[in-house]
Amino acid sequence: MSLILKEIVANPQSAKVYFDAGLGSAAPRHVHTCPDVKGAHTWECNSPYCTSIEELCPDHGGEPPVKVGREPWRR
């Protein structure tokens, strides 16, 4: 079940869910590996601000990637 991550319906790359940082499904994505203890899986996201690709996904308690236009350092 996805809470924050969205299902990839068009043009799937390697994961079934992705995090939309506000750029839409057509934006280039990169793949994260979620090390969840109940089942590691991959998820994609299109945030340009990620620094680590091995973090828990937002659905498993991880911090959501920074959204474009909502950068905390711009507030």
Ligand SMILES: [Zn+2]
């Ligand atoms: Zn990312």
Ligand SMILES: [Zn+2]
């Ligand atoms: Zn996960």
